[in-house]
Amino acid sequence: MKNIKMIIALLCMLSIAADVFAKKANEILITDTIKVSGNCDMCKANIEEALDIKGVKKAEWNKDTKILIVSYYASKINNETIQHKVADAGYDTEKFKANVAAYDKLHACCKYERK
Numbered sequence: 001m002k003n004i005k006m007i008i009a010l011l012c013m014l015s016i017a018a019d020v021f022a023k024k025a026n027e028i029l030i031t032d033t034i035k036v037s038g039n040c041d042m043c044k045a046n047i048e049e050a051l052d053i054k055g056v057k058k059a060e061w062n063k064d065t066k067i068l069i070v071s072y073y074a075s076k077i078n079n080e081t082i083q084h085k086v087a088d089a090g091y092d093t094e095k096f097k098a099n100v101a102a103y104d105k106l107h108a109c110c111k112y113e114r115k
């Protein structure tokens with residue numbers, strides 16, 4: 001009897017572990033491309049650092065194309081929040097204008113032309 005209870009308990013734990021595992025595997029990874037204003041390698045570092053946050057798996061900005069390629073988990077973050085984070089760091093995105101105070105604080109070489 002004791003053994004049966006133990007086995008049942010063990011099976012329960014296993015099924016919980018399997019559930020957690022399944023949820024992890026089911027996480028939807030989205031990759032978006034977003035146009036972000038900027039000039040140089042320092043901008044690249046700033047933009048990518050602003051996206052060093054929970055839910056973002058990878059962020060890469062290209063200074064020549066001004067395109068940010070960002071991969072993120074749909075359950076943790078969304079495109080809009082990501083663009084907000086970039087705008088908060090002082091860079092215009094497709095959707096949001098940069099935070100003015102943050103823009104003013106950018107290094108002289110990073111002060112891209114604002115439309």
Ligand SMILES: [Cu+2]
Nearest residue numbers: 040042043110
């Ligand atoms: Cu720069």
